[in-house]
Amino acid sequence: MLEVRNLRKAFGTHEVLKDISFSMRKGEVVAIIGPSGSGKSTLLRCLNQLESASGGTITIDGLTIHADHRLRRQELMALRRKAGMVFQSFNLFPHMTVLRNISLPQERVLGRSRAEADKRSLALLERVGLVDKAGQYPARCSGGQQQRIAIARALALDPQVMLFDEPTSALDPEVGLEVLAVMKELADAGMTMVVVTHEMHFAETVSDRVLLMADGHILEDGPSKEVMRNPKSERAKRFLHAVLNR
Numbered sequence: 001m002l003e004v005r006n007l008r009k010a011f012g013t014h015e016v017l018k019d020i021s022f023s024m025r026k027g028e029v030v031a032i033i034g035p036s037g038s039g040k041s042t043l044l045r046c047l048n049q050l051e052s053a054s055g056g057t058i059t060i061d062g063l064t065i066h067a068d069h070r071l072r073r074q075e076l077m078a079l080r081r082k083a084g085m086v087f088q089s090f091n092l093f094p095h096m097t098v099l100r101n102i103s104l105p106q107e108r109v110l111g112r113s114r115a116e117a118d119k120r121s122l123a124l125l126e127r128v129g130l131v132d133k134a135g136q137y138p139a140r141c142s143g144g145q146q147q148r149i150a151i152a153r154a155l156a157l158d159p160q161v162m163l164f165d166e167p168t169s170a171l172d173p174e175v176g177l178e179v180l181a182v183m184k185e186l187a188d189a190g191m192t193m194v195v196v197t198h199e200m201h202f203a204e205t206v207s208d209r210v211l212l213m214a215d216g217h218i219l220e221d222g223p224s225k226e227v228m229r230n231p232k233s234e235r236a237k238r239f240l241h242a243v244l245n246r
């Protein structure tokens with residue numbers, strides 16, 4: 001369902017991703033962890049082409065992107081439909097109600113009628129426990145609620161894979177738990193997910209697999225508990241020791 005081959009990314013002379021390869025099955029939940037600056041967010045941003053790679057290929061649900069070919073607008077739109085993205089900073093439109101935030105992309109991207117889009121939006125708001133917020137503006141919602149709305153908005157385009165870029169980093173721990181609970185439900189429902197996270201508990205208990213990155217490389221790639229408890233490389237051991245106090 002998702003395959004990354006020999007992906008490289010440089011900003012000027014700074015090589016941030018160095019020959020990254022991995023693949024994922026449909027329904028798999030992969031957490032990407034690692035020290036700050038190791039390239040986790042850049043990898044995720046390459047997956048939906050917010051950053052263009054310097055080398056390698058990415059295939060998502062049958063659509064292959066080659067680093068040396070610029071995507072046409074139509075291909076980019078197709079890719080963005082396949083890969084829903086949730087950011088650290090929610091990115092909701094402040095001047096639109098919660099319902100409009102979720103309905104408008106469906107009308108623009110999928111050509112749904114307003115009635116159809118609103119029906120789907122309300123069902124998704126129900127799913128993330130926020131149907132009572134439909135008529136409110138985002139500023140009236142807490143950070144955790146805004147992030148759950150952002151998840152509903154991404155789901156509204158029926159993505160094949162959901163990409164999460166540190167979705168709880170901007171939230172108080174307690175509120176972050178609400179968001180993680182919604183993500184766990186999604187995972188349990190079979191959604192394919194890639195989650196860049198500093199939440200080690202989520203990585204260990206919810207994801208099927210952990211990729212541990214350092215300095216632009218994948219150092220460890222395996223079942224979550226195995227990587228978290230028995231990392232092979234010294235660098236991974238040091239990182240996990242520091243973040244888990246084990």
Ligand SMILES: Nc1ncnc2c1ncn2[C@@H]1O[C@H](COP(=O)(O)OP(=O)(O)OP(=O)(O)O)[C@@H](O)[C@H]1O
Nearest residue numbers: 011014016034035036037038039040041042043196
């Ligand atoms: N647009 C950019 N221009 C130049 N350098 C960048 C850009 N984006 C990221 N970098 C650099 O790439 C490296 C990897 O950044 P990235 O955000 O991918 O790391 P990360 O592992 O997600 O870190 P964190 O956990 O702190 O978010 C860092 O050295 C960063 O400064």
